[in-house]
Amino acid sequence: MLTHIELQAGTSPGKPALKIALAPVTVFVGPNNSGKSRALIEIEKFISTAQSSEGEVIKKIDFLAWERSKFEEELKKFLVRPVSGEMVNADNILVGKLNPQDGSAVRMQLNREALLSDATSPNSRPRYHYAGYLSLFTLRLDGRSRLSLIDDKPAGDLLSEAPNHLAKLFVDETARLSVRRIVKEAFGKYLVVDPTNIGFLRLRLSSRAPEDNREEQGWDDRSRKFHSEATPLSGASDGVKAFVGMLTTLIAGEPYITLIDEPEAFLHPTLSSRLGKEVTNALTGTNKRLFVATHSSNFLMGCVQGGAAINIVRVTYDGHTSTARLLSQERLLPLMRNPLLRSIGVLDALFYNAVIVAEADADRAFYQEINERLLQAGDPRGIEGCLFLNAQNKQTVWDIVHPLRELGIPAAGIVDIDVLKEGGRSGPSL
Template identity: 30%
Template sequence: MAIDFSISSITFSDGTRVTTPRKGVTVIVGPNNSGKTASLKDLVANIDHETAKKQSRVLKDVAFDAVGEFDDFRQWMAKFSHEEPGGREVTYRRMGHQVHPAMAEAAWLNSGSGYMGALKDFLTMYADVDQRAHLFGPQGITGDIWDMTPNTPIHYLYLDGDLEEEFSRICELTFGQPLTLQRLGAQFLVRVGVPSADVPPLNRPTKGYAEAEKALPPLQEQGHGMRSYMALALLLLVQSYHVVLIDEPEAFLHPPQRRELGRLMGELASRRESQLFVSTHDTEFLWGLLDGPSDVSVVRLTRDGKINHAKEIGAEEAKTLWTDPLLRYSRVFDGLFYDRVVVAESDADCRFFAAVLDYLVESDSFGRPDVLFVPAGGKDRMHVAVSALRRVGVDAVAAADFDMLRDEQSLRRLVLSVGGDWDSSAALRKRFADAISSKKMAKPISGLRAHLDTLIPSDAVNLDRAMSKAVTELFAFRDGWDEAKRAGLGSVPSGDAYQSCRLLLDELSKVGLFISPFGELESFVRDEGGHGPKWVSAVLAKGSHKQAREAHDFVRMLVLG
């Protein structure tokens, strides 16, 4: 029977206990300084020994399962580590780590204590950015390479031509260049490209081929992105660790490469049946993992002083969220890495609010908050984005125009998405909505006829697009909500209706739904004509947003309220 080792749960400093999938991926996300990298280090420390565990900052406890008889453990050590003579007894070595047999055996037999001691480096692999950066340096050939268990990832390539071919193919698919393992000489070295000379028989090496190998540029001298990507590919391709921990795999990579790396890592971890823990700052990488074959659980961290709060999204729920077209093909889940997300109706709203925020920060109104503005693609989709973000532990709020109050169903969905009391909101809305609807915007027929004559002066003119639009606008029926869209709270009839509307806006802002009391977006700068993106472009080009005091107050509420 083979041995097995896996992390069954991790408990964060706030007391949240997260059950981790045995054969799957646990991704740790969150804003800067929330504890993502520290959680990986703490995971290793918690299974090392008691002193190391006491120094953990993010994790309070890590539970693991170590399964297998003592004889099974001995067989596993003999297969996956190299026995190296040293003094009176041999030493087990594996990928740069060593342990005396007696210590390894004692650690396995005492695994019920909750610690694995020195054996942790034989069961788990932690690949941080620094380790990956130096993986492809020259490595000397010592001893009988065919009789020893590989002690470096490149050693595995040397012993397995099929593995080397797959490794080269990964590089060619991602970076457009194959790889060659230099086999002639006293050192292993991975080079970029294919030698220009024919490959000679193993027992008939040629100087021409050796020189052609050396003419290829070493992988170690390539850019950080290529080296980091291929280092991760190699580690996951050759490793046989039960638990693999990787910090910031997306470092130095462009977005398409980040997504492809996520997919590749999920595929290789699944093939090796390894349990993978990853900390990341990147949505593209996360998409790639979720597109792969592995079950992916997501843990989002936030930090409050010395306490790290965790919110778990299970594998099934993560798949559901990430397959929603609105969420998948938008920047909504970039919000996983921010302290707050403001969900607005459109991209134009986001551009305007972001510009106002930049001005407020530059004018020293306050320090720059860690906030992201994301468009929902219409008021009827805002609740989807807000609900999804709140389900994954993001502080998501909504920013809507005043006419959000007109559509009762859209308003209801949005109120519920922020956790508001719909019954209370509906009662307040009824007290002013009817008063607004009953306001008729009278258009005397005589005035319409006179205006129509100016638009169509004679039967001889041809109807064009501009004329058609003007005639349509002339005969459009308007009620009080059309005025409210432009004027906001100021258009609500005075008395109980006005007071009820103001009270509703205040109550909704307390739960994270901010409805502009000034009307639509364009009401913030009334001197500028146009609508939507064109209006925003014109306002920003002239710098009019810098004088829009009402917009300043509204954005302050969005990011600080």
């Protein structure tokens, strides 16, 4: 659906704007107030607005042009019939779906030929009909809205296209077993889809897997007993609900484009890492696109460990100028695999304005306290948004500073004067 995204900023002031070919997952990282969340808002606006204009962070998005016959086939899955008294123009069609958050019906009337023309030439503007169509399949989630993803949903007509992600899970055994495996590994419980509230589907957590599909999907005594012994997911913690909701929507839902602000909200660090890994794997080889703004190095680490191609974009803003830099997985992997760098949390540096590396933890605490007092006193020598790390010894200071500088993160090392005994250097240019 989307092929390229161009940001307003480049790697430094005056450099060309960053333009990247999109992978299934694009993760925005950076310090607070750097434009991560703003990027998601502008991406959504660009997709769903006919006359979209440049934003503060996002300059342009390129769309993939559909082949007419393939788009006609895709469109058939979302055509709906008019209700009693509803007037549909002769040249128009009704396209609809259910809102995955509250289960409400969303539908719009579009001119068929104009929609086909827009879809085959999506980068021409205005694209009134294609923007309306894409808005149906674009989902943006914030800290609270993701919790409603696990609410009961209408089952719909199970002989036709599944109207929501729970219905898709119910009829698609491959998707259901995939989600069940992940949930079992994360929480030690089996996720099951309960149809016994006739006309609606609900999620439960069971202490055992169903013996067969009929036990899970039937209405007989055996099925009712099985589901009555399982716990409703609605009664679980916010972390469990958020994890399962995002996972089921991305694996079984129909949004072409999903935007999630801080997916780590409500999640323990280990769950954040698992979520990053699983959603990256789930979107591999699909035409779906996921855009994420995160402050979590654990979620980012999970995405990188997923093995699929992802884009990691670091954005910064100092109140005057902005930067945007694409961070390659090849440069991040050594930081993750190095035991020293992993143990001191070096990936957290991606979310700070600058990094200071000291030799020992006592040194780190000392210099960090000095910086805090300077900031409290309003002294301009204080560094706002600075991360202090300890390298454990002077020989490894450069091992931390060097890769951070290669990623475009301002980094400096502070070493004891005895470094002069070794020629005054502990790295190539420290």
